[in-house]
Amino acid sequence: MTEEPVDRSLVMPFVVCQSKGGPYDDSSFTAGFAAGMLWIQLGLGELGLGRLPEPQAMRNDLLPQVDLIAMHHGWTTRVEPYDDEWAMVEFVPVGSAP
Numbered sequence: 001m002t003e004e005p006v007d008r009s010l011v012m013p014f015v016v017c018q019s020k021g022g023p024y025d026d027s028s029f030t031a032g033f034a035a036g037m038l039w040i041q042l043g044l045g046e047l048g049l050g051r052l053p054e055p056q057a058m059r060n061d062l063l064p065q066v067d068l069i070a071m072h073h074g075w076t077t078r079v080e081p082y083d084d085e086w087a088m089v090e091f092v093p094v095g096s097a098p
Helices: 026-046 060-072
Strands: 055-061 075-081 086-093
Touching: 026 055, 026 060, 055 060, 060 075, 060 086
Parallel strands: none
Antiparallel strands: 055 086, 075 086
């Protein structure tokens, strides 16, 4: 079985990042954006306005924050390492069977 290449390009360019001449560090801005998107996704689900979160690729260095965001919204995480930079994160409701 061959894996198809994963497109990790941005949907929208972060024009305020240093690589584009802006004032913000690229890695920090990207991590904040990803954490904010997760906060919104889990928060909408908590309100009954969104879908259950699907497993998603997250950077390994962001995983401690992802875990805290998940806990805040009543979820726990299952992490499957992918490579040195990425992992697949599954969100499981607190109190559900392992």
